[in-house]
Amino acid sequence: MTEPDEISRIEVSLRESLGIRVWVIADPYSGVRVTAISTTFAGMTPRGRREYVQALVPDADIVRFELLTPDEADFVELEDLAATPVQAELPLWPQALASGNADEITVLFPSDDYGTLPSPVVSTFYSLRGGVGRSTALAHAARGIAEQGLTVLCIDMDLEAPGLASLFDVEESVTEGMGVVSLLATAEVTGEIRSLDAHVLRVTEDMGLFLLPAGRPGAEYARLLAHLDPTAWYGDDEINPLRLLVEAVSKLPERPDVVLIDSRTGISPLAAPLLFDVSDINVIAFYPHPQAQAGTRALTRALLAAKSRRSTEGSPYTPEVRFVVSPVPATPEVRELYAERAQDWIREWLSVARHASGGPAFEALEEIVQVIGYQETLAASDSVMRVQGADDFTVVANWITGLVEPRDALGDREDSLAEPSKADVLASLHFAGETAENQEWDELHNTFLSTADVDRALDLETVVVIGRKGTGKTAVFRKLSEDPHAVVVTSPPGLDTHKSWTPDADVYAALESELRARGLEWRQAWPALVGLAIHQHLPEAPQPDWVEEPIGTAAGGSGYLKTDLLRDVRALLSPPQAPLLVGEWLQEIDRSLADNHVLLFDALDTGFGNTDSERKRRNEGVAGLLTTVGAVGPQLRRLKFKVLLREDIWREVGVPNKSHLSARSARLSWSNKTDYLRIAIKQAWRSTAFKQLVTARLNKPGFRLEDTPIEYWPEEFVRNAWVILASERVSGGRTAYTDNWVWSRLADANGDHAPRALAQMMTVAVSLERAFEAGNKYSRSIIRPRALVESLDEVSSSALDALQRDEFPELDPLLTRLREIGSTPFPAEQLAEASPDLVRLARDVGLLEAVSGPRDKTERYRVPEMYRKALTMTRKGQA
Numbered sequence: 001m002t003e004p005d006e007i008s009r010i011e012v013s014l015r016e017s018l019g020i021r022v023w024v025i026a027d028p029y030s031g032v033r034v035t036a037i038s039t040t041f042a043g044m045t046p047r048g049r050r051e052y053v054q055a056l057v058p059d060a061d062i063v064r065f066e067l068l069t070p071d072e073a074d075f076v077e078l079e080d081l082a083a084t085p086v087q088a089e090l091p092l093w094p095q096a097l098a099s100g101n102a103d104e105i106t107v108l109f110p111s112d113d114y115g116t117l118p119s120p121v122v123s124t125f126y127s128l129r130g131g132v133g134r135s136t137a138l139a140h141a142a143r144g145i146a147e148q149g150l151t152v153l154c155i156d157m158d159l160e161a162p163g164l165a166s167l168f169d170v171e172e173s174v175t176e177g178m179g180v181v182s183l184l185a186t187a188e189v190t191g192e193i194r195s196l197d198a199h200v201l202r203v204t205e206d207m208g209l210f211l212l213p214a215g216r217p218g219a220e221y222a223r224l225l226a227h228l229d230p231t232a233w234y235g236d237d238e239i240n241p242l243r244l245l246v247e248a249v250s251k252l253p254e255r256p257d258v259v260l261i262d263s264r265t266g267i268s269p270l271a272a273p274l275l276f277d278v279s280d281i282n283v284i285a286f287y288p289h290p291q292a293q294a295g296t297r298a299l300t301r302a303l304l305a306a307k308s309r310r311s312t313e314g315s316p317y318t319p320e321v322r323f324v325v326s327p328v329p330a331t332p333e334v335r336e337l338y339a340e341r342a343q344d345w346i347r348e349w350l351s352v353a354r355h356a357s358g359g360p361a362f363e364a365l366e367e368i369v370q371v372i373g374y375q376e377t378l379a380a381s382d383s384v385m386r387v388q389g390a391d392d393f394t395v396v397a398n399w400i401t402g403l404v405e406p407r408d409a410l411g412d413r414e415d416s417l418a419e420p421s422k423a424d425v426l427a428s429l430h431f432a433g434e435t436a437e438n439q440e441w442d443e444l445h446n447t448f449l450s451t452a453d454v455d456r457a458l459d460l461e462t463v464v465v466i467g468r469k470g471t472g473k474t475a476v477f478r479k480l481s482e483d484p485h486a487v488v489v490t491s492p493p494g495l496d497t498h499k500s501w502t503p504d505a506d507v508y509a510a511l512e513s514e515l516r517a518r519g520l521e522w523r524q525a526w527p528a529l530v531g532l533a534i535h536q537h538l539p540e541a542p543q544p545d546w547v548e549e550p551i552g553t554a555a556g557g558s559g560y561l562k563t564d565l566l567r568d569v570r571a572l573l574s575p576p577q578a579p580l581l582v583g584e585w586l587q588e589i590d591r592s593l594a595d596n597h598v599l600l601f602d603a604l605d606t607g608f609g610n611t612d613s614e615r616k617r618r619n620e621g622v623a624g625l626l627t628t629v630g631a632v633g634p635q636l637r638r639l640k641f642k643v644l645l646r647e648d649i650w651r652e653v654g655v656p657n658k659s660h661l662s663a664r665s666a667r668l669s670w671s672n673k674t675d676y677l678r679i680a681i682k683q684a685w686r687s688t689a690f691k692q693l694v695t696a697r698l699n700k701p702g703f704r705l706e707d708t709p710i711e712y713w714p715e716e717f718v719r720n721a722w723v724i725l726a727s728e729r730v731s732g733g734r735t736a737y738t739d740n741w742v743w744s745r746l747a748d749a750n751g752d753h754a755p756r757a758l759a760q761m762m763t764v765a766v767s768l769e770r771a772f773e774a775g776n777k778y779s780r781s782i783i784r785p786r787a788l789v790e791s792l793d794e795v796s797s798s799a800l801d802a803l804q805r806d807e808f809p810e811l812d813p814l815l816t817r818l819r820e821i822g823s824t825p826f827p828a829e830q831l832a833e834a835s836p837d838l839v840r841l842a843r844d845v846g847l848l849e850a851v852s853g854p855r856d857k858t859e860r861y862r863v864p865e866m867y868r869k870a871l872t873m874t875r876k877g878q879a
Contacts, residue, residue, distance in 0.1 A: 007032060010060045017056050030098065031061035037073045090234045091276035091306065093267050100301030105352050107304055107318040107361045110280065111732030114786040116405040117280055117310060119257045120153070120250060123400050124279040126263040126271060127286060128295045133326040133372065134285040137396055138260050139167045141283075142209060144397030145258050148736075150404065151208035153200070153249060153256040155180060157274060158264045159225055162214030168203045170211060179215030180245070185224040187241035193248040200252065208254065230269040242270075243309075246278050257404050275299075276306040281320035281400055288325060288342040300349040304361075322399045326372040339371040364875030367733050370395045395734045402736035406728035408780045409697070419696040420689035425782050426770055428687040431680070431762040447683045448479055449755075450711045451675045456666040460598060463629055464661055465644045467668030468846065469605070469807050470754030470799075473644040476668070477602040480642060485597045487639075489533040492603040503529070505609035507562050512617055514570060522624025524579040527586050527632060528572040529565075530599055530639075534589055536560060542592055544585045547571045583632060586639070593638035601625065605646040610809050623653040630657055646807070648844045670753040673743050674715045679755045680762050681721045682710045690782070694721050726765070726788060727781035738785055745792055745865045748846025757866070760798055764791035793869050800870035808845060814838045815871065818863065823874045825851055828859040 010032060011024040018038040027033050034053060041049050049067040054060070110117055125138040135158070142152045156164040159181055165171040178199050187193050196212065203209040215221045233240040249259055261279070263271045275282055282303055286292045300321065307316035323346055328338040343365045353361035362368065372392045410422060432447045450458075457465040457476045467473045480486055490503060503511070515525055534541050535552030543550055551568040554560045572582055604625070608618035622645065629641045647667070655661065670676050684690045695705050698720055705717065713721075719739065726738050735741045746757045768787040769778075778784040804811060814834050821830050828850070831839055842848040849862045863873055 010034075010057050013057050014053065018053075027063045028098070031063035033064040033066075034062050035066040037068050037070055039069060041067055041069050091273045092231055092234060093269075093272045096272060096276045096302040096306060097298055099305035100298060100303075102301075102305065103352060104354050105301070105304045106356055107353050108312070108315055108356065109320050109361070109732075110310065110312075110317050110403055111320060112355065114731055114784075114789050115312075116729060116731055117403050118405050119255065120259045121257070121280050121400060121403045122246065122259045122261065122278055123281045123283060124157075124261045124263050124274045125283045125285065126275055126299075127265050127284065128299060129286070129292055130265045132285045132287045133324070134265070135163055135167060135262050137283065137285055137324050137326065137372070137393060138262050139164065140393035141396040141400065142258075142260050143207075144394050145260075145401055146204075146207035146209040148397070148401060149208075150257040150401060151210070151254055152258045152260060153210045153212060153252070154203075154260045154262065155212045155245075155249075156214040157261050157270060159214050159228075159270065160264055160268070162217065164211055164262055165201075165213045168201075168209075168211055170201050170203055170213075173201050174213045174216045176216050176218065176220070179213045181215040181221055181224050181228070183245060183248075184228055184241040187244050188228070188239060191239045191244075193241070193244045196248050196252055208256075210254075210256065212249075228270070230273055234273070242273050242278060258400055260400070275303060275319070278309060279319050280308055280310060280317075281322065281403060283322050283324055283396060283399070285324040285326055286342075287327070288338050288345065293345055297345070297349045300346070301352065304350070304353050320399075320403065321368070322396070323369045324372060324396060325369060327374040328371055330373040330375070335371065335373050339369075342371065343369060366875060368399075370734075398734055398736035400736075402729055402731040402733065404729060404736075406780055407723070409724040409727070410693075410779055410781060419693050422779065422782055423773070424689040425687060425693055426766065426773065428689045429684055429762075429766050429782070430686065431683045431759045431766065446686050447679075448475060449675070449679055449682050450709075451670075451672070451678075453666060453668055453670070457668060459666075460596060460640045460642075462664055462666045463633060463641045463643065464626070464650070464665040465642065465668065466647050466650045466665055467644075468647055468748070468752055468754060469802060470756035471668040471670060471752070472755050473646075473668060474602060475755075477600055477644050480598055480600055483598065485595050486600055487530075487534050487537045487597050488600050489530055490601045490603055490607060492606075503565065504562070504607060505614055507565060508608050508617060508621060509614075510566055511569060512621075514566070514573070518573055518578075520573060520579070522621045523627040523631070524582075524624075525569065525573070526625050526628040527579075527582040528569050531572070531582065531586055531589065532565060532568050533599070534597075534639075537597075538589075541589045542585070544572060544581065546575055546581055583635075586632065587635060590636045590639045596638050596640055598640045598642050601641075601643040604643070605649060605807065612810070615810075619649070619653050622649055623655055626653065626655040626658070626661060630655065630661055648841065651844060670755065671751070673739065674718050676743065676753055676755070676758060677718050677722050677739055678710050678713070679758050680725065681713075681718060683759060683762070684725055685710060690725070694724055697724060724781060726762075726783045727785050730785035730789060732789075738788060741785075742788065746795070747864060748866050749843070749849035749862065749864045750846040752846055754799075757795055757799055761788065761791050761795045764794045792865070796866060796869035800867050803845065803847065803867070808841065811838060811842060811847070814842055814847075818871050818873060821873070824868055825860040825862040828861055831861065 007024050007026060011022055014022045014024070014034070014036060018036050018040055021037040023035045025033050036053065040052070044052065046067070050065045053065060053067060054062060125134050125141075127134040138154065142154050145152045154164055154168070156162045157180060158164075162179075165174050180199075183193055183196070183199060199212055201211045201213065203211055215224075230242065232238060233242060246259075249256065261274055263274045265271075284296065284299065284303075286296050303319060303321050306319055308319045310317040323342070325339065325342040328335050346365055346369060350362045351360075355361050370392065375392075454472065454476065456462055458480065465473055465476055474492060477491065481488055481491070493504070511525055512522075515521065531544070532552055539552065549571070551571060552560070554564055555567075572578060575581060604618065604622055608614050608621060625643060629643060633641045650665075685694075691706065698717055699705055705713065705721075710718075722739055726742075728738060729736050730738050730741045733741060735744055742758070742761065743753070746753055746761065748754075762783075765783050765787040768790055769783045772778065772784060772787060800815075804815060814831075817831065817834055839848065843850065847863065847867055849864065851860050851862050863871060868875065
């Protein structure tokens, strides 16, 4: 705004030539407004008057003139000449661009509380310059949204150069008098939009994809277009054809879930209200060339200051903003370079945006930016309907569908069957978020899920079960230990079974000393430990004939103690030929058995202890055990080895013929998303109220869910049950569906998933939902998306705590460094001073993922969401 001293200078200069009836005031956006009444203007045209006044003060930025003779002034009602005009919040370019000049802009996005919007959700696709794939992005996003089962209406508002009908291959169906131009022109005269039925084209019969074309270009089209004046629609008491059109769309017989608008490029009159008034989410396409930087920056700031037609509790929403960077060169290195440049620009553009609380409005640019490389198939195609596999646009589709109000999984049904209320279900839900060793037997039975991986782990022919902590190894161990023929050799301490005994760090240390004194190795000690474990389970098993006292008995009748174990191991290994004798003794026991017995080994990761020397002892001990399994196992007919081992230990230890063991191993990785969701459904299924609700909603003739184990439910029923439990969509991210959101957020850097993390998330989410429900009812699902999202903080803290305290305390220095770095991804050089062994371990256990950088293929590391939040690291792109 012009300074007061400058206004006074201009006013004085003009009065010297025009007289005293001159008024100069600041325009609310820029420059000044001049009003003058003077005989000097007699005989001048309006243009001549303006040029005359401007010549008197050539350096003045005059944006509005009101120049009258005294006679003319008697017939004109002038504005209050002493008052500074009030800045009108109109969705037009001058007002919008001026509003974006603030140093800080407070925003309120629909996605801020992970909310959604009643349909139709309106999205405008816009680019300041042409040739950046705006219409292509819209068309492919439309197709992707329709393929998700939603109804999409595309509106071609690029009235000067319409092209969507051609992209959708329906150009021949556009007839004279059809389309947007005709509708808007008629509305300017009549004040109403008649039925849209005759103007809307169905693009394809197998999807809900429709098009409202701009019209059929011709003489009449050009005549009507020339008369359209969007700036006049926003005057006082004026008819607004654009808003009438949006209202008419909502009244279509097949009401769309989503409306996608293709806007004209540049500072065109109609583009402004599309962006700043009717749109819920704007998708801005640009190519990261310096020519686009300043203009797109101004546009972005204007969008942040805009107010959409939607509101919450009386406060208007800010339209969401997303960016498509297109089409960048396809070479990976160059693509990364352009992507980084674009993110740097966008980060600066959005840096002024603040939530009402004062914090930055944008956490991570990766959630709102999609970089699309040049693809010849897209560039060469005449129609989007003939191109397959445009996967880059799936993210764009999900930005929009994430805002669509999800289907009401708890809504009224046509039948009148009684079903429990949400309050009943919510009160009865309980998820087993605790570790498997702390679960009650009944709870373990009711929540244990059988999958292909789990079944392989349970198979007696599988000798090694591998997995990260929390992936279900101990649950498999407890399931196996239920068998009366199971023999527990090592186990987690404190299990509620008489079989749960295990050597501890002190016992392993004493065993190592004993072995060294006798010149033996761990592979020679394990057969002795196995034989002693068998005698705890089968006291009648054959005794070794070379020891003086019976082994496997407790001294003093007080239970078999650590000292008893060490005494017996010493006795078994004392003869010179002890390893051979012990091996033959195991074979004798094996021949005496009538049934198969599984030899169970668990807790090998923690049983040895966690100091450096104890971890070294552990690796040697585990290598010895696996050597024993490979050498002795094939000689036994009834005794079956089953070793449950943490994945990093399996990778680290060296064993002869390890490939043979690999062929008989099972890995618990939970790589199937549907099986992962079954974990939550099966645990929720213990609630009678939830079971009643789901069966009432989903049972079909000939298929009753309660009669079918959840392991065998078809994928459709698993997903529908999940929607009832946790809603369908979550807004604000790249993954529109809650199941995708959970799947991506609970993955470590290796893409592995832990059932415990999901159970913990559901436990926290239920607690949060109970609190939310007390003050703000949500009737679309049992758990609202917001509860899921906010539960991630606690789940992340728990996961990091387990990794740091229970599994890898040696990672402490690296975790401290990650907190200092503070954002992810980051250049690998920032870990230059960290131990290479720790960095390698962090990558092995899924804490770090190596990703390529844009320049000189510089390596970078990424921390997954699973751990990022607990490390208080921001994602790169936080404003």
